[in-house]
Amino acid sequence: MSNLETHPAVTPCHAAPEGSPAAQLFQPREVPLGGIRGGMRVERVLPQRALTTVGAWCFLDRFGPQRTDMRVLPHPHTGLQTVTWPFAGEIRHRDTLGSDVIVRPGQLNLMTAGEGVAHSEFSLGDEPLLDALQLWVALPAGRAGAGPAFEQHTELPRHASDGCTATVFMGALGGTVSPATAHTPIVGAELAVTGRAALPLRPDFEYALLLVEGTLDVAGVALSRGPLLYLGTGRDEVVVSASGNARAVLLGGEPFPEELVMWWNFVGRSHEEIAAARERWEDGGFGVVAGHGGERIPAPALPGVRLRPRARH
Helix, strand or coil, rough: CCCCCCCCCCEEECCCCCCCEEEECCEECCCCCHHHHCCCCCCECCCCCCCCCCEEEEEEEEEEECCCCCCEEEEEECCCCEEEEEEEEEEEEEECCEEEEEECCCEEEEEEEECCCEEEEECCCCEEHHHHHHHHECCCCHHHCCCCCCECCCCCCCCEEEEEEEEEEEEECCCCCCCCCCCCCCCEEEEEEECCCECCCCCCCCCEEEEEEEEEEECCCCCCCCCEEECCCCCCCEEEECCCCCEEEEEECCCCCCCCEEEEEEECCCCCHHHHHHHHHHCCCCCCCCCCCCCCCCCCCCCHHHHHHCCCC
């Protein structure tokens, strides 16, 4: 899970303001990644200038469906959890903790970076069909500087109702709780919608929904593939309906209360923290990912301005 932009933008994130129910569409942008993953089409859904987080979810890329090779050399992360959720294809994950696993559709790879970890991601096969979401969860201050960890979950619980089955990969939806480790109140769930269903929500959570395939009506909004539908807070349920089969991902959580600065593959609270993480990576301080013979992704140069948080609109 990585941001491979050669000139990453500064992403300042202010503590989330008070909210209310909403139904606002945020369009993704196509990100040119270049180099190692240059043949891949990637749609960046989060962060947005006016929506930097949804709960603690602070980064969301969709790549695919497309036939291509993923060859992401070792690169670092701090202050976040990476969530890999594939729809098609198999991806091999290796990291500085010694993990070496393959993640498949319906399975979850969750890496908690904490004070720092590095990993690599390689697809299996020759130009396989790949389709996946790559997400980050911002860690709260009390966990951001702790040690790294990795876990894989091959069986995940489902919340079933008439017209919809939700696979809960992070947090909780209604009474269905994922076994994955979460450090803030949160939810991430893949929805398989075949009719009309009312999903239970928490009024203190903010939510957003991304359509993966098909067409879907969500809270009276006709949703097509591409944009993220932000639903705000204050809801105890949301009604979704599909005339055929549709698939979507629901994200939510308590509005994140802390100011953040995101740059490249780091999440921190200050310019100094980000700069120190970059210097540590360049000096080889994150350890070694086995199997790459010393190859890795170098850090981009820091921008010529001081990195600062900025309020979310």
